[in-house]
Amino acid sequence: MALSLAPAPRTCVRRTTLDNGLKILVQEVHTAPLVSVWCWYGVGSGDEVPGLTGVSHWVEHMNFKGTTNIPREQMKGIVERFGGMWNGYTWIDQTTYLETAGSAALEQMLFIEAERMSNALYEPAECESERTVIISELQGGENDPDQFLDIEVTASAFRAHPYRHPTIGWIEDLRSMTRDDLYGHYRRFYIPNNATLVVAGDVDADEVFRAAARHFGSIPAGPVPARLRVKEPPQVGERRVLIEREGTTGYLKMVFHAPAATEPDFFPMLVLDAVMTGAKGVNLWSSFSGAPPQRKARLYTRLVEGGLASMVSGALLPTRDAFLYSLSFTALEGIALGSLEAAALEAVEQLRDGGVDPAEMARAKRQLQARLVFENDSVTNIAHQLGYFETVVGPEFFPSLQKRIDAVTPEQVWDVARRRFGSTTRTTGWFKPVSDGESASPASLIEAVG
């Protein structure tokens, strides 16, 4: 056994591009009889204009509802017969679909993705039925006060950029959007030259290329959709959001304008986040469930150990345009949001005044190094990371992650803290719970009817 960070033997990522522009990436991983297939599209809620917010996410839902050659009722069952799972998600820069199943299911998975790319049905009745499903998804999110606050703070942090609206869309747009809006969006963006197919697992790369050519080769390329390029004007003063709503617990959110993944500031900012809240890694699919290693992180020691918050978290993700670095706090029962905010700001100012010390830098880098290993622990995660970076940032980013983290200096971290953590670039949000009076406890209701 070699106790080193060298990963277990895997082949290099192999890539090709079909004549119609479809990019294909394959990584052979032969440790388990599984394969994961992801099909990525360069479209997300950041491509949406007012009136059509949420269209990308709704289109994603519609692409599970039958195609010319897969009747709607048969969509379910194809991958399941091989023990497989399937899913999809939409975020600000991308939409993606996946299946992970026994490797014998590869042909079926490629067939489904090729059908999804070119032959989805968009039956009017299905579009209507899905409207209420998506509104239900939105309402479920609103039940969570932290999520509710996040949407309001994000909308306040941006004036112009379409990152300002939630990926699920605004409720009025979801009520008014038409079937033709959905279908038009689908036809515009779901073309092979705006897509990347990623396959990782117990497969032969040459066979994957041949099979992909069979399934996708005849799908015609389309005009490359021009993506929205909106430059957010500089923020000139702090913005504040106060939500007073029924609830039990106070939540505080502070967001700062973050660098895009391709900006030089991104990696110092990633290290800075590890210093402040613990390293999460950069896998949107898997890295953000559960608490990161953060007990020595500055905001944890200051606020959680300081008896003001029950939870702190930070989020920085690689994005195409400049998005947000967000800090979230849950107030401990009985603690005023003002005290929490003052302490959080003190920790931020301390970083701006004095930078980071060498021990913190070393710990942050070591954490990130470990998280990059942990978040590539399955064929599903490996395929996700290949597709995410190919689609959102470009092919050079992913292989250079570790090297670029290693190269970050304390001076760079201090510099981004000074420039990016000022009050004029901050948006602060409070969720202040309002008591709705005493409601009957479940126990008393049970007694009443039992």
Added chain:
Amino acid sequence: MMPSLVRGLAPVRETLDSGAVVIVQETSATPAVAINATFRAGSLHEPDHLTGLSYLTGRVIDRGTEQRSADVIAEELDERGVSLRVGSTRHTMTLSCTCLAEDFREVLAIVVDVARRPTFPEQELSKRRAEAITALRQDDDNPAVRAGETLSEMLYGPTHPYGRRAKGAIASLERIDRDAVAGFHGRYIRPSALSLVIVGDVESPQVFEDAAAELHGWRHSDVLPSVVPPPPVRAGRQIVTIPMPGKSQSDIAYGFTTISRLDPRYYSYWMMNNILGQFGLGGRLADNIRERQGMAYYAYSSFDATFAESPLVIRAGVDPNNVERALAAIDAEVQQLGADGPTLTEVEETRQFLVGSIPRMLETNYSIAGFLQTSEQFGLGLDYDKRLPSLLNQVTLDDIRVAAAEVLHPERAAVSIAGPDAPVEATS
């Protein structure tokens, strides 16, 4: 030779002198190791006046040992990128984490030290209690949690270990002092109640040696029995509504008590539940409520059987105006599967899915550790992944029909609904 899981798992198991069981599975997908240390020390063992004791013990157990202060533990874990999770269920307390292979020995030493020699400093207990109370208050504001907890209470009664809140109540958390926590630890966190599962880029002999060294001298003691009283006999259907003004969506929890994980009918129930509320987006329930009626983002059922009569729970989140329609749809699906059983196609699809999904259950070190821990807890054997297909293949359509007929009766359902208003009249 590089370990491969293509032919399934090949775990090795040893019982140490202390009574602890150690199970090791070598893998090579990443230079990382998953550690899962599970003690039979769940909320089942709490005295009635100290509910939340297991949960709070778990929150404070890693905040200082005889050998390491809380700060040293934090430093040693953080510098290795390790996040130690401590989870408490009705039956178990689990310490789990993933570390780099090169850090394995040091991290194992910390995990065992934390479990074996916690000092429960007063100041730490006080901080973690405040966090636990905040977590309870957050649950109070969460319709999904409120509906689920209320359903458990309806099915089992407020004092039954499966019926009370696993996190306890604010009053009981405030009663829990250091002596109570240390006493709970002394009685239940014992090597003879431990199964330690290690999965990853390791060599088994070395792991056994390391584990034996860390556990050496920890006194063996008898494992106290886990006695779960039977659930109360329920007379008929019961609906409870929980008004939560200001919320946007209503959460429905609808359920029955069923069988234990050790019951021979377990596989029939598992397949029945898959057909009812799991297959695809959520089985028959999602086909009806989400796909045909467009009423909910999620509608599914779950069946997580443990050592006693466990619940089968149906969940749906719907617009408050659709609660009655959703309830009618759940009733219809429950009634139909209970009365008519599944179709042959459903049985075969579900069987293919469950058998085929075994490799996927074993996709990561962390999931393999969970699988092996479950196998150990329920005595399923080291070759359970290989026996599981035949156990599922033996289940017949009639077996599933009988399972459905035994449990799926809308007139016996317990139903709780938490949401912005109460359109459904509470009934008994």
